Amino acid sequence: MSGSRLSSFLKGVAKKWEVLYFFVPGVLVILLITIYPIFNSIWLSVHETRYLRTTSFAGLGNFVKFLTDPSSLRTIKASLIYVTGTVALSLPLGFILAVILNRDLRFKGLLRSIIILPWIMAQVVTALLWKWLLDPVYGPVAYWIQRLGLGRADIFGNQYSSMFALILANVWRCYPLAMILILASFQTVPGELYEAARIDGASKLQSFTKITFPLIRSTILITTILLTLNTFNMVTLILVLTAGGPFGYTEVLALRVYRESFEIWNVGLASAAGLLILAFNILFSIVYISIIKQESLY
Amino acid sequence: MLNRRNASLVCLLSLLLIAGISMIAQAEEEIVFWTFLNPADQSPRSQVQTQLIEEFERQNPGVKVNVQIVAWNEIAPRLIQAVNSGRGPDVVRIASDSWEQQIDADTLLPIDQFVDEAYKQDWLLPWEFGVNENGERVAIWIEHRVVSLYYREDLLAEVGETVPTTWSDLGRIAGKLTEKGYVGFTVGLSQGGAGNGLMECYFKPVIWAAGGYLLDENGRAAFNGPAGHKAMQLLYDLVHTYKAIPQETLVWDVDGMFQGIQAGRVGMSLFATHRVATARQSEAVGESIKVAPVPGFDGRPSPAHVTGWTLAIPNTCKDPELGWKFIDHMTSTEAQILNAKVAGELPARKSAYDDPWFQEDPFGREMVEWKAYIDEYGRIPQFPAEYLYLHSVLVEAAQKIVQGNVPIEQALNEAAEKYNSRVR
Numbered sequence: 001m002s003g004s005r006l007s008s009f010l011k012g013v014a015k016k017w018e019v020l021y022f023f024v025p026g027v028l029v030i031l032l033i034t035i036y037p038i039f040n041s042i043w044l045s046v047h048e049t050r051y052l053r054t055t056s057f058a059g060l061g062n063f064v065k066f067l068t069d070p071s072s073l074r075t076i077k078a079s080l081i082y083v084t085g086t087v088a089l090s091l092p093l094g095f096i097l098a099v100i101l102n103r104d105l106r107f108k109g110l111l112r113s114i115i116i117l118p119w120i121m122a123q124v125v126t127a128l129l130w131k132w133l134l135d136p137v138y139g140p141v142a143y144w145i146q147r148l149g150l151g152r153a154d155i156f157g158n159q160y161s162s163m164f165a166l167i168l169a170n171v172w173r174c175y176p177l178a179m180i181l182i183l184a185s186f187q188t189v190p191g192e193l194y195e196a197a198r199i200d201g202a203s204k205l206q207s208f209t210k211i212t213f214p215l216i217r218s219t220i221l222i223t224t225i226l227l228t229l230n231t232f233n234m235v236t237l238i239l240v241l242t243a244g245g246p247f248g249y250t251e252v253l254a255l256r257v258y259r260e261s262f263e264i265w266n267v268g269l270a271s272a273a274g275l276l277i278l279a280f281n282i283l284f285s286i287v288y289i290s291i292i293k294q295e296s297l298y
Numbered sequence: 299m300l301n302r303r304n305a306s307l308v309c310l311l312s313l314l315l316i317a318g319i320s321m322i323a324q325a326e327e328e329i330v331f332w333t334f335l336n337p338a339d340q341s342p343r344s345q346v347q348t349q350l351i352e353e354f355e356r357q358n359p360g361v362k363v364n365v366q367i368v369a370w371n372e373i374a375p376r377l378i379q380a381v382n383s384g385r386g387p388d389v390v391r392i393a394s395d396s397w398e399q400q401i402d403a404d405t406l407l408p409i410d411q412f413v414d415e416a417y418k419q420d421w422l423l424p425w426e427f428g429v430n431e432n433g434e435r436v437a438i439w440i441e442h443r444v445v446s447l448y449y450r451e452d453l454l455a456e457v458g459e460t461v462p463t464t465w466s467d468l469g470r471i472a473g474k475l476t477e478k479g480y481v482g483f484t485v486g487l488s489q490g491g492a493g494n495g496l497m498e499c500y501f502k503p504v505i506w507a508a509g510g511y512l513l514d515e516n517g518r519a520a521f522n523g524p525a526g527h528k529a530m531q532l533l534y535d536l537v538h539t540y541k542a543i544p545q546e547t548l549v550w551d552v553d554g555m556f557q558g559i560q561a562g563r564v565g566m567s568l569f570a571t572h573r574v575a576t577a578r579q580s581e582a583v584g585e586s587i588k589v590a591p592v593p594g595f596d597g598r599p600s601p602a603h604v605t606g607w608t609l610a611i612p613n614t615c616k617d618p619e620l621g622w623k624f625i626d627h628m629t630s631t632e633a634q635i636l637n638a639k640v641a642g643e644l645p646a647r648k649s650a651y652d653d654p655w656f657q658e659d660p661f662g663r664e665m666v667e668w669k670a671y672i673d674e675y676g677r678i679p680q681f682p683a684e685y686l687y688l689h690s691v692l693v694e695a696a697q698k699i700v701q702g703n704v705p706i707e708q709a710l711n712e713a714a715e716k717y718n719s720r721v722r
Contacts, residue, residue: 051378051382051403052378052379052382053382131554135554135557136544136546136547136549137481137544137546137547137558137561137563138557138558138561138563142546152544152545152546153546154545154546154549155549156488156549157545157546157548157549157701162549239490240490242488242489242490243488243489243490243491243551244489245487245488245489245490245549245693245697246487246549246697246701247694247697247698247701247702248489248694259686259687259690262375263686263687263690264684264686264687264720265378265399265403265683265684266720
């Protein structure tokens with residue numbers, strides 16, 4: 001093959017595979033930061049470990065050990081309560097605020113900026129703030145509870161009130177996300193639809209249920225997915241605010257994984273529990289996505 | 299286009315450049331130093347650290363200390379990860395709590411080879427404290443802190459009392475303070491802060507005072523013996539019988555307890571001595587905070603729970619000799635005197651106390667009292683590789699005993715069983 005023919009052949013090949021230049025780097029990054037850790041977790045979960053080194057093959061031993069430990073069921077239950085409580089409160093709150101902020105208000109921009117603040121705060125800061133607010137001795141909430149004659153506020157000493165406090169702190173942190181996403185979707189609904197509905201004699205409630213809600217439903221479901229995953233995988237806020245107490249009732253699955261990994265260095269068991277979190281996350285996503293697909297009206 | 303002569307010139311210059319760069323690189327040896335003290339921070343401890351590093355670099359031309367900041371509670375886990383991946387530092391500032399874990403994870407180099415017998419004798423605590431299985435030390439103390447009784451002299455005077463020396467006295471006096479609306483005494487049963495609201499600030503000194511240990515010589519749980527029972531019974535009595543500890547304060551972690559002191563609401567509590575200066579900076583308490591040895595059961599103080607920050611050479615150190623030279627400088631007698639005067643840290647070396655400052659300055663004299671407590675009663679606590687889990691199961695047991703009314707024996711035996719099932 002002569003020099004010029006080789007050159008044109010190589011050029012042809014380069015042209016043909018040009019597309020690779022664009023997506024290969026992205027694929028490599030995804031493989032490196034997403035796929036590799038998952039496979040590494042699977043590898044670790046089927047091994048006995050000593051610190052970060054694998055020692056012997058354990059098969060499904062770590063999964064069995066984790067799932068038969070009575071405290072594991074408690075952590076799964078705590079996670080589900082925490083996620084359900086957070087989503088059930090922050091979604092309606094975000095929705096109501098989005099409805100309010102969608103109107104013509106004075107200082108709307110300022111209000112939006114103030115409302116978004118909790119979302120941009122670090123989880124540690126949120127936790128410390130709520131810890132101080134609810135402190136039984138020098139916290140302002142305890143002070144007012146006592147002033148109102150409602151007795152001593154032992155919020156973190158009781159399993160129910162400490163879980164409630166945890167959910168409350170997380171709702172305070174999460175509702176701005178729900179609000180922003182829903183508010184953005186409100187603004188995508190074409191005004192002509194409302195105009196047509198008004199001409200047809202639809203009430204405000206009918207406009208909302210027949211036009212607004214169906215059009216923003218997918219955003220609500222996506223927001224639900226985001227809030228669920230975000231809350232299910234959360235460690236820092238819980239670690240700082242209740243540290244899993246009292247009696248381990250606020251120790252959620254993600255916190256348990258953190259402790260098994262970096263406090264006890266039982267990385268094999270932690271990986272097994274981590275894969276359980278992944279399974280839960282996938283399950284939640286599948287359920288929500290299937291709802292979106294089934295009920296897509298427009 | 300380059301002609302042959304110019305091309306040769308370019309090659310020659312490139313070679314010279316490469317040689318020059320490598321010579322500079324060789325001349326400048328680097329010590330990667332992990333610490334939580336940020337040189338940009340204006341805190342006294344950071345200033346002392348920076349001053350000592352600058353001195354070291356002046357005395358050792360061609361050596362550059364590369365300070366890398368790691369959060370204090372991240373140093374131990376990150377060191378294990380870094381050494382495992384072969385990218386650890388040359389010198390690390392590590393808490394004595396983590397020694398056993400690091401020894402177990404095989405991350406630190408022994409340093410006995412660098413020292414002689416006279417050097418070993420110059421420390422408040424015996425050299426044998428904190429050694430690996432071959433009896434070799436892996437770290438050198440920068441400073442000590444000893445768990446002591448913090449008390450509010452003014453509040454005690456208000457109820458007509460002086461500092462207690464026994465636990466029964468403490469319970470009675472703290473009960474009086476609580477009745478007056480203060481928090482008489484605090485023990486934190488939160489899992490937060492590594493469970494130290496219970497473990498450091500109560501259980502370890504008290505189980506020693508009761509004649510027991512957390513673990514036996516095989517590293518198995520011993521806290522469920524008579525001494526552990528006695529310590530937990532006292533805790534129960536402090537809450538329910540003496541009413542010395544208000545129930546709602548049991549949710550505090552060690553930082554919550556300390557904030558209670560700073561807010562002026564707490565009468566007495568156990569803390570390590572490194573917090574004294576900060577406590578006194580609070581307007582609510584000021585100089586009324588005093589420090590005394592931890593009470594005992596029979597009038598003698600409880601054994602002194604001594605910990606501190608140390609310097610160690612990780613396995614990844616490029617030049618252990620140089621690493622040691624740096625540690626020797628940073629922990630020298632002069633460095634410890636400077637640390638005491640500027641940063642208020644208690645020297646770990648005996649020779650540091652020969653400085654006249656310890657006789658002349660009131661804070662220096664107070665430090666001498668703490669030193670005397672360590673001299674006579676000092677012990678370093680057991681921090682097994684799984685110490686965070688140990689703390690966690692004991693905090694849970696204490697919560698069950700004090701808040702859940704579970705019998706002491708049952709709660710401690712359950713905790714022992716849980717801990718033993720995880721010991722490697």
